[in-house]
Amino acid sequence: xxxxxxxxxxxxxxxxxxxxxxxxxxxxxxxxxxxxxxxxxxxxxxxxxxxxxxxxxxxxxxxxxxxxxxxxxxxxxxxxxxxxxxxxxxxxxxxxxxxxxxxxxxxxxxxxxxxxxxxxxxxxxxxxxxxxxxxxxxxxxxxxxxxxxxxxxxxxxxxxxxxxxxxxxxxxxxxxxxxxxxxxxxxxxxxxxxxxxxxxxxxxxxxxxxxxxxxxxxxxxxxxxxxxxxxxxxxxxxxxxxxxxxxxxxxxxxxxxxxxxxxxxxxxxxxxxxxxxxxxxxxxxxxxxxxxxxxx
Amino acid sequence: xxxxxxxxxxxxxxxxxxxxxxxxxxxxxxxxxxxxxxxxxxxxxxxxxxxxxxxxxxxxxxxxxxxxxxxxxxxxxxxxxxxxxxxxxxxxxxxxxxxxxxxxxxxxxxxxxxxxxxxxxxxxxxxxxxxxxxxxxxxxxxxxxxxxxxxxxxxxxxxxxxxxxxxxxxxxxxxxxxxxxxxxxxxxxxxxxxxxxxxxxxxxxxxxxxxxxxxxxxxxxxxxxxxxxxxxxxxxxxxxxxxxxxxxxxxxxxxxxxxxxxxxxxxxxxxxxxxxxxxxxxxxxxxxxxxxxxxxxxxxxxxxxxxxxxxxxxxxxxxxxxxxxxxxxxxxxxxxxxxxxxxxxxxxxxxxxxxxxxxxxxxxxxxxxxxxxxxxxxxxxxxxxxxxxxxxxxxxxxxxxxxxxxxxxxxxxxxxxxxxxxxxxxxxxxxxxxxxxxxxxxxxxxxxxxxxxxxxxxxxxxxxxxxxxxxxxxxxxxxxxxxxxxxxxxxxxxxxxxxxxxxxxxxxxxxxxxxxxxx
Numbered sequence: 001x002x003x004x005x006x007x008x009x010x011x012x013x014x015x016x017x018x019x020x021x022x023x024x025x026x027x028x029x030x031x032x033x034x035x036x037x038x039x040x041x042x043x044x045x046x047x048x049x050x051x052x053x054x055x056x057x058x059x060x061x062x063x064x065x066x067x068x069x070x071x072x073x074x075x076x077x078x079x080x081x082x083x084x085x086x087x088x089x090x091x092x093x094x095x096x097x098x099x100x101x102x103x104x105x106x107x108x109x110x111x112x113x114x115x116x117x118x119x120x121x122x123x124x125x126x127x128x129x130x131x132x133x134x135x136x137x138x139x140x141x142x143x144x145x146x147x148x149x150x151x152x153x154x155x156x157x158x159x160x161x162x163x164x165x166x167x168x169x170x171x172x173x174x175x176x177x178x179x180x181x182x183x184x185x186x187x188x189x190x191x192x193x194x195x196x197x198x199x200x201x202x203x204x205x206x207x208x209x210x211x212x213x214x215x216x217x218x219x220x221x222x223x224x225x226x227x228x229x230x231x232x233x234x235x236x237x238x239x240x241x242x243x244x245x246x247x248x249x250x251x252x253x254x255x256x257x258x259x260x261x262x263x264x265x266x267x268x269x270x271x272x273x274x275x276x277x278x279x280x281x282x283x284x285x286x287x288x289x290x291x292x293x294x295x296x
Numbered sequence: 297x298x299x300x301x302x303x304x305x306x307x308x309x310x311x312x313x314x315x316x317x318x319x320x321x322x323x324x325x326x327x328x329x330x331x332x333x334x335x336x337x338x339x340x341x342x343x344x345x346x347x348x349x350x351x352x353x354x355x356x357x358x359x360x361x362x363x364x365x366x367x368x369x370x371x372x373x374x375x376x377x378x379x380x381x382x383x384x385x386x387x388x389x390x391x392x393x394x395x396x397x398x399x400x401x402x403x404x405x406x407x408x409x410x411x412x413x414x415x416x417x418x419x420x421x422x423x424x425x426x427x428x429x430x431x432x433x434x435x436x437x438x439x440x441x442x443x444x445x446x447x448x449x450x451x452x453x454x455x456x457x458x459x460x461x462x463x464x465x466x467x468x469x470x471x472x473x474x475x476x477x478x479x480x481x482x483x484x485x486x487x488x489x490x491x492x493x494x495x496x497x498x499x500x501x502x503x504x505x506x507x508x509x510x511x512x513x514x515x516x517x518x519x520x521x522x523x524x525x526x527x528x529x530x531x532x533x534x535x536x537x538x539x540x541x542x543x544x545x546x547x548x549x550x551x552x553x554x555x556x557x558x559x560x561x562x563x564x565x566x567x568x569x570x571x572x573x574x575x576x577x578x579x580x581x582x583x584x585x586x587x588x589x590x591x592x593x594x595x596x597x598x599x600x601x602x603x604x605x606x607x608x609x610x611x612x613x614x615x616x617x618x619x620x621x622x623x624x625x626x627x628x629x630x631x632x633x634x635x636x637x638x639x640x641x642x643x644x645x646x647x648x649x650x651x652x653x654x655x656x657x658x659x660x661x662x663x664x665x666x667x668x669x670x671x672x673x674x675x676x677x678x679x680x681x682x683x684x685x686x687x688x689x690x691x692x693x694x695x696x697x698x699x700x701x702x703x704x705x706x707x708x709x710x711x712x713x714x715x716x717x718x719x720x721x722x723x724x725x726x727x728x729x730x731x732x733x734x735x736x737x738x739x740x741x742x743x744x745x746x747x748x749x750x751x752x753x754x755x756x757x758x759x760x761x762x763x764x765x766x767x768x769x770x771x772x773x774x775x776x777x778x779x780x781x782x783x784x785x786x787x788x789x790x791x792x793x794x795x796x797x798x799x800x801x802x803x804x805x806x807x808x809x810x811x812x813x814x815x
Contacts, residue, residue: 046646097491114646120637123348127772134770141762149755183705186767186775190712190782193763197756201723204752232726235672236719239665243715246661247708252653254340255708262712 002230006274007223010282013275021164024171031174036181037117039131041124042087043068043095044117049080051110056082062106066099077253081114131185135166138192146196150203151290157280158199161272165195169264183258191265194240198233199273205229206281207291214288222278237270298743298802308795312686315693322696335695338703339483340774341651343644345490347482348475349458349497349634356450356632357438361390364425364436368392371413377401389437396432403429406436417441447477450631455480458634460627461496479637488643492620500589500633501624503541505572507534508583508595524591525612531595533585538575543568547625549618550608558613560622562606569605577601586611588621640773654707661711662688669718673725675804676815680721683797687717690788691781703777713785719756720793723749729815738813742805746798753790761786 037044049055056073059082063071068086076083088095096116103111119127139162146155166188173180205225213221226233241263248259300308322334339346361384368390372379379402382392394402406427409416414436415424424442428435438446451474458480462470471483482497484490509518509532518532547562564572576584576598585595586609594611613621666684669677691710695702728745735741764783771779805813 048645094491094495112643112645114643116639116641118636118639120350120635122350123638130770130772134766137770138763138766141766142759145758145762182772182775183778186705186771186778189763189767190760193760194716196759196763197719200755200759201752204755228730229726232719232722235722235726236716239668239718239722240712240715242664242668243661243711246657246664247711249657250653250660251657251708251711252650252704254650254704255653255657258705258708 002227004227004230005223006226006278007219007282010275010279013271014279017164017168017272017276020171021167024167024174027171027174028167033170033174033180034177035128036179037085037087037119037124038181039124039128040087041119041121042085044115045084045096045099045113046076046115047082047084048078048112048114049082049110050112051108052080054080054107054111058107059084062103065106066102068099081253127182131182134185135188135192138189139163139166142192142196146200149200150207151286153281153284153286153290154203154207156284157277158196158203160280161199161269161277162192162195164272164276165191165265165268168268169261172264173261178260179257181257183255184261187258187261187265190262191269194266195269195272198237198269199277201232202226202229202273202278203281206278206286210286210288210291218286219282222281226274226278233270233273237266240266298739298746298798298805300799300802305799308799312689312796316686316689318693318696319689322692333696333699335692336699336701337647337651338701338706338774338777339485339640339647340642340704341647341654341702342485343488343642343647344483344485345487345493346638346640346773347484347490347494347497347636348638349480349482350637351447351450351454351478351480351631352633352635353447353450353478354632356446357388357443358384360438360446361388365390368413375405385435387437389435391433391435393432394434399429399432402434403427417445420444444477451477451480453631454634457628457630458482458497461623462493464623464627465493465496467493480634486644488641490639490641494636494639496620496624497634498636499624499630501541501627501629502589503544503625503629504537504587505539505575506537506585506587507575507579508532508585509534510582521585521587521590521592523595524588524593527612528595531583531585531592533587533592538584539564539568539572541625541629543571544625547622549613549615549622552608552610557610558615558618560609560611560613560618560625562609562625564605564607566605569603572605572607573601573603576603593621650704651707654704654711658707658711658714662714665714665718673815676721676725676801679797679800679804680718680725682800683721683792684714684717686796687785687788687792688714690792691785694784694788695781700780701777702781703774705774706777706781709778709781709785713782713789716760717785717789717792720753720789721797723753723756724793724797725815732815739805739809742801742813753793757786757790 047059056075059073060071063073063084068088071084071086073082073084075081095118100113139159142162143155143159146158169188169191173184202225205228206222209216209221209225213224216224244259244263244266247255248263251259318333321332365382365384368379368382377394377398379392379394382390385391405411406414406425407423414427416422417424420441422439422441424439424445425436426439428437455472455474459472462472462482462484467484468486473481475481484493487493509515512532514520515532517535519535520530521533522530543564545563545565547560550559550561552559579598580600581598583595583597586593593609596610609621666681669680671677673680688710691713724745727749728742731741731745731748732738735744761783764779764786767779768776768783
C-alpha cells in the first residue's frame, strides 16, 4: 500500500484551491463567459471551402458586405473549414438563401455549407435557463443522495468539492474565452457525477475505517483512506482520461469543447476529492461518534 | 460471491448471445423479424433539419374577441338586455356598459356554468373569461385557462396543416411534434437545404377573393393592398370576402395552353361554387383581387360568370412558385402566422465525417483502455476487458432493442462509458489485493474483495446515473442522446462486471485455487 503524506499538504492546497475559486468567481463576474449561439441567440454557419482560392479574408470581406452586424469568422478544425457566427436576430426564412446568393456572387460556388444553426433570442434564453436549472437540480440531487447515504459532515465536504470543480472549470472557460454551449452543460453535469463518484469512494473508505480504527485521529484516518483507495483513484482517472483524450483528439471539432471541459473536470474532480473533501472532514471533526450516532 | 450455479451460467450465456445478436443486427441484414431493429442516427449524424416553429397567437386572440363581441351583441339582444359602447381595449379586454338595473343580472349570467356565454371548463375548474365589474361598466378578459384552450386549439390545427404541407413536399420520414402550447418541432432527416420547407411553413396561406373597389379612393369597407410582385401600385379592395381558401377542394399548377403561362387551377366545394357563381354573374367587368396573406397575387377582370365551380389563378409564377402556391392552397391555411425560432441543419457530409470521427475516437479510446488494463492487471485485465467488450455489446444491443437515437454526443457518452466502466472492476481488484494481504485463503480473499467493494461501487455509479437522468429530463436535442448512452452504459457496466467478469474470475480462481494467484 502507498503511504503518501497527503494530509501534510491539506493546508497549502486548501489555500491554493480557495484562491483559484476566488479568481474563477471574479473572472465569471467581471469577464463573464463566452456564450455560444445556444445561449446568446444568433446564427452559426459551418462552411467548407472546396475552391482553394477561398480563404478567411475573402470570406470576411464578402460577409462584411451582407449587413449582418458583427460577424466572427474563424478556422474550424481542418484548413478549409470555417465557422461563421453572427448575432443578427430572427430567422427570416430567406436569410440563408440570401447569404448563399451573396456568396455565389462574391466567392463563387466552390464552397459547401455543412451546418447551419440559428437560435432565436427567446429560445436561447430558455436554453440558458434550462441549463442553469439542470446544473442546480443535479447539485441538489447529489446533495440529497449523499445526505441519505452519509452524515452531514460528508455532504458538506462532497458538495464543496463539487462547487470547487464546477467553479474552476467555468473559470478556465472564462479565462480562455472558450465557447459555452449546450454540450458544456452536459459536460458540467457529467463532471458533477464524476467528481461525486470519486469523493464518495474515498468517503466510503473513511467511514469503514472510522469503525475499524477507533483510536485513529481523523487527520490521519483520512490520509490512510486516501492511500488505501489511491490506486483505484488513479487508475480510474487514467482510463477515463484516456477515453476523453481520444474524444478530444479524434472525435472531431464539435466535441472539442465538451471533451476539454470533461478533461478539466476529471483532473479537478480527482484532486478535489483528495484535497478538498477530506480536509473538510478534518475541519468538521468527524470521528467514530459521528457515524455511530446514526447507527442507533 | 464466487459461486455460480449451472442455470445461472447458462442464463448469462444466453443473455449475452442475444445482445450480441441485437448489436450485430445494425451491421447485417437478418431476415428474422426479431433482429431487424436498428439504432436510429440522430440528425447530427445522418444530416437533416431541425426546425422549431412558434405560433404567433395574437391574431387568434383578436379573432376570438371579435367573435365574442358579435356573440354578446346577439345574445343580449335576444334576452332584451340593453348593452352599449362595446369594444376591445388595448389590453385585449372587451369592455361594455349597461343600464344599472341589469348589473346583477349580467354578472349572474356570466357566472352560470350552463350558459354558453362564458363556457366553463370542468377540466380546469375555471371559466373561459374573467369578468370585472365597476358600477355599470363590465370588463371581460380571457382567463389563463381560456388562453390555454385557445392556444391548444390553434396548435392542434396548426400541427395538422404543418403535417400536410411537409407530407406534400414528400420528405423522408418527417417527425412533427408539439412542444409546449405554442410550438411545433419539425425534424426532417436527410434534408440539408430546408429553404423550400421554411418558405412553405412560413406562410399562413390565407386566401381570399375580393372585388377591387371601382373608385380607387379610400372608402368605408375597403383596404389598401399591395401587389405581391409590385407590378402595379396598391389598390383599394373591398373588405367583403367572396370566397376564402376554406372553400377550395383542390389546387394544381398548370401550363396555360394558350399563353404558355404557369397558372394555378382550383376547384371549389358546393357552397363555394354557388357563391363564386353568384358573385361573378353580378360582377362581370369588375376586377377580382386574389389576396394571399395580405398581398394581391393578381386582380383579373371578370369576363364572364364562372358557375362551373372551378377557376384559375394567374400571376407572375414560375413553375416552382405555382407548385408551392397550389400546395399551400391544398393543405389549408394556418390559424395564425408562425415563426422559426430555432433551426439546426447538418449537411450529409458533416454527418458522415462526425460518424467517422466518433468511431475512430471510440476505437482508439477503447484500445488504450484495453491495453492499459492488460498492462496493469495481466490475466485479470483480460477478464475486465472481456467484460468491457460485452458491455459495449449490451449497450449497443439495448439501444438497438429500443431503437434509440444515436447522436454525436451519444457516441461521446459511449466512449466515456468505456473509460469509466473499468472503474467497478478496478475497485474490486484493488480490494481483492488488500484482502489478500490479510487473508491466507485466497478464495476467501477474492470473495470478500467482491463483497466489500459493493457499497463503493453502488455509490460511485448512482451518482453518475443521477447526473444522466437529470440530463435526460432537462437536456435538449443531441444532449439527450448523451444522457441515454451514459445512463444505459452504467446499467450495462454493472451487469457485465457482476455477471461476466465475476463469472470469469470465479472460473479462473477455482481452477487455480492450489496455485498462488497474482492480481
